[in-house]
Amino acid sequence: MGQTKEKNEILEWIKAIIIALIFFFIIKFFFVTPVAVSGESMMPTIEDGERLIVNKIGYKLGDLDRYDVIVFQDSDNKKLIKRVIGLPREHIAYKDKQLYVNGEPQKEPYLSNLNKYHNAGLTEDFTLEEYTNQDKIPEGYVFVLGDNRQNSKDSRMIGLIPMDEIIGTTNFVWWPWNEIGAIE
Structure with missing residues (x-):
């Protein structure tokens, strides 16, 4: 027994x-998956070596918003983490370190710490046309930039990102322990 x-x-x-x-x-x-940060393109917002939680379904239930941090794969199947700057039907331009969306200036509060981190300018002047040959972002695409604009492989190099290639959004660091918390 x-x-x-x-x-x-x-x-x-x-x-x-x-x-x-x-x-x-x-x-x-x-639903969710962890991702490890490799590189400095999102510093100081997200540091090299941090681990993030990626929400794979949340943005599919709602819309992507400007300034969402997304994860997608590039043509080399490497996961990239960038910030959404431009949405479909929008025109993007930078002039004198100021973001303009459809001609209207936009605030980028998440860049305030970058001035302390990086002595060079935040973003060079450019227009959407210069990098994409389009006057507006087409439906189904977004324009992304890394927060560390001087050291980022983003839409300026790889072009517009198809929304159907986005793995998910992320806004939470879970490792290392002393960095646990929400992403600005």
Whole structure:
């Protein structure tokens, strides 16, 4: 009788572990996934080596917003983390370190710490046409930049990002422990 009870207990543990693994993979595959930051393109907002949680479904239920931080894969299948600057049907321009969307100046509060981090200018002057040959961002695409504009592989080099290639949005650092918290 003791052996049967032990066998039942072992089977229950195995079932619990299998169910937990199934839930883990369902959540990871459909809802959230971790991503490691590699590089300095989002500094000082996001540091090299930090680990983020990517929400894979949230933006699909709603719209992407300007300044959302997104994760997508480039043509080399490397995951990139950038900030959405321009949305469909918008014109983007920078003049004298000021972002203009459809001719209207925009605030970029997340860049305030960059002045302390980087002595050079934040962003060179440019227009959407100079990098994309388009006067407005087409439907289904976004224009992205890294916060560390002087050291970022972004829409200025790789072009507009198709929305269907976005893995998800991120706004939470979970590692290292001393950096846990929301992303501005």
